[in-house]
Amino acid sequence: MDAKAINYEDASPQVRAVFDDIKRSRNLPDVNNFWKYLARDPALLKRTWESVKEVMAPGALDPLTKEMIYLAVSVTNGCAYCIGSHTAAARKAGMTEDMFGEVMAVTGMANETNRLANGYRVPVDPQFE
Amino acid sequence: MDAKAINYEDASPQVRAVFDDIKRSRNLPDVNNFWKYLARDPALLKRTWESVKEVMAPGALDPLTKEMIYLAVSVTNGCAYCIGSHTAAARKAGMTEDMFGEVMAVTGMANETNRLANGYRVPVDPQFE
Amino acid sequence: MDAKAINYEDASPQVRAVFDDIKRSRNLPDVNNFWKYLARDPALLKRTWESVKEVMAPGALDPLTKEMIYLAVSVTNGCAYCIGSHTAAARKAGMTEDMFGEVMAVTGMANETNRLANGYRVPVDPQFE
Amino acid sequence: MDAKAINYEDASPQVRAVFDDIKRSRNLPDVNNFWKYLARDPALLKRTWESVKEVMAPGALDPLTKEMIYLAVSVTNGCAYCIGSHTAAARKAGMTEDMFGEVMAVTGMANETNRLANGYRVPVDPQFE
Amino acid sequence: MDAKAINYEDASPQVRAVFDDIKRSRNLPDVNNFWKYLARDPALLKRTWESVKEVMAPGALDPLTKEMIYLAVSVTNGCAYCIGSHTAAARKAGMTEDMFGEVMAVTGMANETNRLANGYRVPVDPQFE
Amino acid sequence: MDAKAINYEDASPQVRAVFDDIKRSRNLPDVNNFWKYLARDPALLKRTWESVKEVMAPGALDPLTKEMIYLAVSVTNGCAYCIGSHTAAARKAGMTEDMFGEVMAVTGMANETNRLANGYRVPVDPQFE
Numbered sequence: 140m141d142a143k144a145i146n147y148e149d150a151s152p153q154v155r156a157v158f159d160d161i162k163r164s165r166n167l168p169d170v171n172n173f174w175k176y177l178a179r180d181p182a183l184l185k186r187t188w189e190s191v192k193e194v195m196a197p198g199a200l201d202p203l204t205k206e207m208i209y210l211a212v213s214v215t216n217g218c219a220y221c222i223g224s225h226t227a228a229a230r231k232a233g234m235t236e237d238m239f240g241e242v243m244a245v246t247g248m249a250n251e252t253n254r255l256a257n258g259y260r261v262p263v264d265p266q267f268e
Numbered sequence: 269m270d271a272k273a274i275n276y277e278d279a280s281p282q283v284r285a286v287f288d289d290i291k292r293s294r295n296l297p298d299v300n301n302f303w304k305y306l307a308r309d310p311a312l313l314k315r316t317w318e319s320v321k322e323v324m325a326p327g328a329l330d331p332l333t334k335e336m337i338y339l340a341v342s343v344t345n346g347c348a349y350c351i352g353s354h355t356a357a358a359r360k361a362g363m364t365e366d367m368f369g370e371v372m373a374v375t376g377m378a379n380e381t382n383r384l385a386n387g388y389r390v391p392v393d394p395q396f397e
Numbered sequence: 398m399d400a401k402a403i404n405y406e407d408a409s410p411q412v413r414a415v416f417d418d419i420k421r422s423r424n425l426p427d428v429n430n431f432w433k434y435l436a437r438d439p440a441l442l443k444r445t446w447e448s449v450k451e452v453m454a455p456g457a458l459d460p461l462t463k464e465m466i467y468l469a470v471s472v473t474n475g476c477a478y479c480i481g482s483h484t485a486a487a488r489k490a491g492m493t494e495d496m497f498g499e500v501m502a503v504t505g506m507a508n509e510t511n512r513l514a515n516g517y518r519v520p521v522d523p524q525f526e
Numbered sequence: 527m528d529a530k531a532i533n534y535e536d537a538s539p540q541v542r543a544v545f546d547d548i549k550r551s552r553n554l555p556d557v558n559n560f561w562k563y564l565a566r567d568p569a570l571l572k573r574t575w576e577s578v579k580e581v582m583a584p585g586a587l588d589p590l591t592k593e594m595i596y597l598a599v600s601v602t603n604g605c606a607y608c609i610g611s612h613t614a615a616a617r618k619a620g621m622t623e624d625m626f627g628e629v630m631a632v633t634g635m636a637n638e639t640n641r642l643a644n645g646y647r648v649p650v651d652p653q654f655e
Numbered sequence: 656m657d658a659k660a661i662n663y664e665d666a667s668p669q670v671r672a673v674f675d676d677i678k679r680s681r682n683l684p685d686v687n688n689f690w691k692y693l694a695r696d697p698a699l700l701k702r703t704w705e706s707v708k709e710v711m712a713p714g715a716l717d718p719l720t721k722e723m724i725y726l727a728v729s730v731t732n733g734c735a736y737c738i739g740s741h742t743a744a745a746r747k748a749g750m751t752e753d754m755f756g757e758v759m760a761v762t763g764m765a766n767e768t769n770r771l772a773n774g775y776r777v778p779v780d781p782q783f784e
Numbered sequence: 785m786d787a788k789a790i791n792y793e794d795a796s797p798q799v800r801a802v803f804d805d806i807k808r809s810r811n812l813p814d815v816n817n818f819w820k821y822l823a824r825d826p827a828l829l830k831r832t833w834e835s836v837k838e839v840m841a842p843g844a845l846d847p848l849t850k851e852m853i854y855l856a857v858s859v860t861n862g863c864a865y866c867i868g869s870h871t872a873a874a875r876k877a878g879m880t881e882d883m884f885g886e887v888m889a890v891t892g893m894a895n896e897t898n899r900l901a902n903g904y905r906v907p908v909d910p911q912f913e
Contacts, residue, residue: 143388171396173381176388180498186577187384187505193573194373199366204333205374211337212378215344217475217862220385221378222773223396224676237328240825243774244323245334246830249341249350251767252302255316256349257738258730258759259272259305267300267352309756315838316763319831343516346733351515361601367465369567372516376574379508387472387501400645429654431639434646438885444709445642445892447704452631457624462591463632466598470636473602475862478643479636481654495586501641502581503592507599507608513574514607517530517563525558525610527860601903604733609902627696630903634703637898644867644886659904669889670797687912689897692904698909701899710889715882721890727853728894737894750863753844759841761829765857765866769820772865775788775821778877783816783868 145178154178157185164192173226201231211246274307283307284367286317293321330363340375403436412436415446429482437443461490469504530563541565544575551579558611590619598633659756670694673704689738719748727762747749797854799823802833804900816869824849858889 147169155242156190158178161170161203175186195205213221226239276287276298287307290299306313325332335358342350355368363371404429405416416436419428435442452464464487471479485498492500529651534556545565548557551553564571582592593616613626621629656784661684663674674694677686695701711721722745729737750758792803792814793880803823806815822829851874858866871884879887 156684171386172390172393173385177384177389179388179494182580183384183498183502186580187381189579190573191377191381193569194370196376199364200370200374201369202337205370207333207338208330208337208371208374209378210335210774211340212344212375213382214770215341216379216382217769217773218382219773219776220390220392221382223392223774225378225395226776228307234682235328236824241323241327241329241334242830243771244825244828245329245337246341246774247767248320248323248482249354250311250336250345250770251300251763252316252320253342253345253347253350253733254730254763254766255306255312255759256302256347257733257735258762259302259308260735260738260742261301261305261349263349263352264301308752308759309839310758311498312756315835319835322827322831339516343512343538346511346515348518351518355518365566367471369570370480372513373570375516376509379512380505383508384473384501384505386477387468387474387504389477389480389484408577409545418571430648430651431643431646432556437646437881438889440709441642441889443887444706448706449635449639451698451702452569452635454630456628457622458628458632461593463628465587466595466629466638467636469595469598470602470633474637474640476640476643478648478650480573481650483611483636484575485654486610493527493586499585499587499592500595503587504582504594504599506578507596508613509604510574510578511600511603511605511608513564513570514560514605517557517566519563519607521607521610522559525614553912597903599900602849604898606902606905609905613905623695627699630900631696631699633903634896634900637899638892641892641895642863643857644862644864645855645891646866647867647871656810661797677878688906688909689901689904692906693900695904699900703897709892710886710893712884715880716852716886716890720852721886723845723849724853724856724887724890724893726884727856728860728891729898731857732895732898734898734901736906736908737898741894742828743912744850746829751844757843758853758904761853762857764836764853766856766861767869768836769858769861769866771822771828772863775824776816776863777817777821777865779865779868780817783872 143179145173146175151181153181154184157181157188159201160192161188172229173220173224188265203229203234205231207234207238207242211249212240214243215250272308273301273304275304280310281312282310286310286314289321290317299363302349302353332358332363335361336363336367338369338372340378342370343375344379401437403435404433408436409439411439412442415439415443418450419446431478431482461487461492464490464497465492465500470501471506472504473502473508482483530566531562533562536618537565538568540568541581544568544572547579554630560607590621593619594621594625594629598629601630601633602637602642619634628647659695660688662691666694667697669697670700673701676708689736689740698771715755717747719750722774723747723750723758727758727765729761730762731766736747788824789820791820795823796826798826799829802826804832805837806833818865818869848874848879850871851877852879852883852887856887856894859888860895861889 145154150158158170161174177187177223210229211226213225274283279287287299290303307317335354339354342354372389403412407415416428419432435445464483468483468487471483532541537545540556543558548561593612597612597616600612661670666674672685677690693703722741726741726745729741785905790799795803803815806819822832853872855870858870
């Protein structure tokens with residue numbers, strides 16, 4: 140029992156409606172802890188879910204590519220919860236172990252060269268303006 | 269004239285060999301400022317280029333996907349030089365305006381939800397461990 | 398027993414003087430782990446406490462507003478210890494659950510739009526210079 | 527003339543509707559560059575504006591407090607555009623020079639102590655769990 | 656003329672006293688912009704200078720080592736002003752071009768491996784606890 | 785038993801060769817968890833180790849200075865694993881408790897003043913360009 144999370148059985152109708160939509164859209168029996176915690180602020184829960192749902196829908200990019208970008212950002216920021224949940228989501232969307240290794244390699248290299256560009260104070264090339 | 273950058277005509281044979289490999293691999297008439305600045309430390313230049321070349325080569329992920337991940341990390345870190353150069357590289361690899369908008373949308377959303385997970389101190393769900 | 402922390406009974410007179418001032422100022426029976434760990438470097442302990450005390454005192458901003466700003470920064474940086482201690486401090490200073498939700502919502506949104514401004518490379522409007 | 531921004535006269539009806547709502551809500555003759563750049567992705571523009579509008583509305587916290595939190599996060603992330611625009615917004619909402627100094631002082635101190643807590647690996651006190 | 660900076664001739668006696676101490680301690684004819692801007696908040700100016708002076712004084716570490724650590728942190732955070740001023744300070748304290756290259760190399764590598772450790776979710780080895 | 789790590793007895797000849805070189809170079813009976821996790825991607829393991837080995841070798845800077853810079857960056861980024869492993873490495877290379885306190889003090893101060901420079905939008909002094 141976690142007093143800081145709202146479970147389905149204790150949720151208001153407004154929160155339940157969001158939980159139902161998450162479970163239906165993601166085809167899951169229950170929502171993750173992230174949503175149970177946000178449910179303490181029903182407006183935040185609803186707005187965040189609707190934004191995430193819209194942003195992660197297939198579009199010009201497929202869901203797997205989007206999940207790998209989400210993971211790369213979460214790794215850069217060092218958010219343990221997000222690394223856990225988006226590694227799982229990316230694997231569910233088709234990320235193999237080889238793809239995971241390459242996402243990590245690119246993320247690591249970008250974090251390194253970002254600092255080299257900062258430290259050497261490299262001016263932007265005219266063709267990149 | 270920029271005393272902090274090494275141009276081809278002033279470069280040592282060791283630096284020229286790296287510049288030649290960059291120009292050949294990337295099919296460019298000249299290297300970007302990033303490499304001209306790193307050239308002040310020939311060992312750093314060589315090691316960084318060889319790592320970038322290996323990491324960004326096609327593998328389990330295609331070059332476009334890798335460039336978009338690189339861009340998402342650079343945007344998260346706020347590295348102006350890297351945002352400029354990797355936006356250009358991603359467009360050259362096939363990123364359309366619609367894809368760019370979606371990379372930005374996912375990057376923005378990940379940065380937001382990373383902080384919501386931090387602030388609500390959400391415990392990792394057992395299935396993500 | 399934690400060999401890395403200095404407890405009151407093991408503290409030097411200089412460290413005890415700082416601990417006493419913290420307990421008196423904050424009206425607490427004991428100091429938090431943060432201060433017990435910093436006490437390994439008495440000069441760092443003294444300087445940090447005196448700065449925190451001065452910065453967090455009521456001034457043009459009230460203590461609650463200051464604690465909420467402290468929390469927003471700690472959430473942005475992902476410092477778990479600081480999120481725990483400053484959530485507690487903000488609640489003690491009067492932060493309600495609704496206020497907490499709004500601090501999180503603003504913090505999340507700022508982290509998102511910071512990256513959109515970075516990624517779209519938005520030039521500063523003349524009126525903001 | 528900036529080919530990367532969408533001005534009102536070149537905007538689609540969908541984008542104009544958002545621009546009109548921003549100008550009306552903020553009582554401004556024109557929208558900032560931020561919105562003109564996001565307008566390249568009309569769905570992103572609409573979603574971001576609606577979220578910002580909802581989050582920044584008066585609630586349990588007043589608009590000035592919210593703007594100061596927004597500024598503290600932007601300063602922590604080093605987003606130059608956002609620091610400029612949210613300093614202006616906070617001043618418009620009533621932030622005095624003294625308040626600005628205190629927002630900076632708290633933001634600076636939080637960034638320092640976040641790292642001291644990280645580096646000394648301070649365990650969370652039981653009362654903060 | 657910069658209305659946001661306080662120059663010596665326009666400074667209050669309290670601010671002048673700090674400026675004089677900075678010039679004397681650093682053996683400089685004038686203070687850097689950083690101090691002229693902080694002078695808008697005399698208490699912040701005084702507290703920040705006294706802390707910096709104490710922290711950067713020779714101790715268990717020499718001033719050059721301290722300046723290189725300051726630079727590595729500033730590069731990691733992407734603070735352009737701080738990278739400029741602390742590169743200059745480190746060079747004045749004896750940092751050669753070879754040392755600069757190694758500071759950058761270590762900083763870049765640490766930023767990379769920090770993310771690899773995050774992304775692979777590596778558990779802390781018992782001997783490091 | 786940790787299915788996510790590769791131990792020596794389960795490693796391929798290519799991975800064992802890297803592990804052997806790490807143990808020999810560092811004079812350790814076994815490699816740290818970091819390397820066991822990276823071993824899931826043998827190319828990443830090899831490239832990362834070779835880069836770290838080259839970067840951390842004695843050069844213009846001694847190994848202790850390099851380890852303290854590595855630690856300052858890891859503390860700034862909040863990477864718990866890296867803080868643990870590089871605190872241990874720095875101590876092994878000769879970092880005393882007094883030196884540790886000064887690394888933390890400089891790291892904390894740099895993180896604070898980086899934000900003050902951001903927030904006050906201090907222009908770079910001409911002599912630092």
